[in-house]
Amino acid sequence: MTLEILTSDAMPVAHGFFTRKGGASSGVFQGLNCGPGSSDQRQAVSMNRDRVAKAMGVDPHALVTVHQTHSADVVEVTGSFTTLPEADAMVSRMPGVALGILTADCMPVLFSDSEAGVIGAAHAGWKGAQGGVLEATIEAMEALGANRKRISAVIGPAISQRAYEVGPEFFERFVDDDPENARFFAGGVEDRMQFDLIGYGMHRLREAGVGQAEWTGYCTYTDPKRFFSYRRSVHEKHADYGRLISTVRL
DSSP states (O other), X not given: OOOOEEOOTTOOSEEEEEOSTTOXXXXXXXXXXXXXXXXXXXXXXXXXXXXXXXXXXXXXXXXXXXXXXXSOOEEEOSSOOSSOOBOSEEEEOOTTOEEEEEESSSEEEEEEETTTTEEEEEEEOHHHHHHTHHHHHHHHHHHXXXXXXXXXXXEOSBOXXXXXXXXXXXXXXXXXXXXXXXXXXXXXXXXXXXXXXXXXXXHHHHHHTOSEEEEOOOBSTTOTTTOOOHHHHHHTTOSOOOOEEEEEEO
């Protein structure tokens, strides 16, 4: 099956938000599972990542990912890693290297300042977004010569508000941080609420002053044929779940 690669006109450099279509994995990982941290067969994950690298026009070793920990830590990529650093975002000015972010409901956010020749990629769930991973990525890009007013940022497939139910303690965490954050919550059943992770991410990007920010418009939870979803896997009582990959390169 052919790979399905979603792109955005707002991103002026080579990039792709890959769906689960076209991969070698089977079972609950059916399709393009690119997560080595899953319990999927290593050979299948390796084949999937090789297909992504080929689609991005880079050597397999030049498709770079990190050990994601829901932090605001950013690393500069100057080549492939021998040991994966713990971080949730990467920046680079090196041609021929593709930055890869793995997600399964969290926001994959790709960045570029094509004039400066600087790119970035971030994994932003609620914890990372609240902790400042998006702003940290922008600052790291600026350290390499980017100008935030020229940066384009695109949020890829992520869980939408209608599928993201949270409890009162979650709501309080965000409102304690900033009372204005209440606007990112909608009422649900009893004491439950729906959190707008994508709206929150867009807000953080715009407040940071990037030149352009947009969401691709796809929800991971509600489209099982195209996307992996951690939350859906929990609701369906699956033992594990696949990881989508989103990439950007100069």
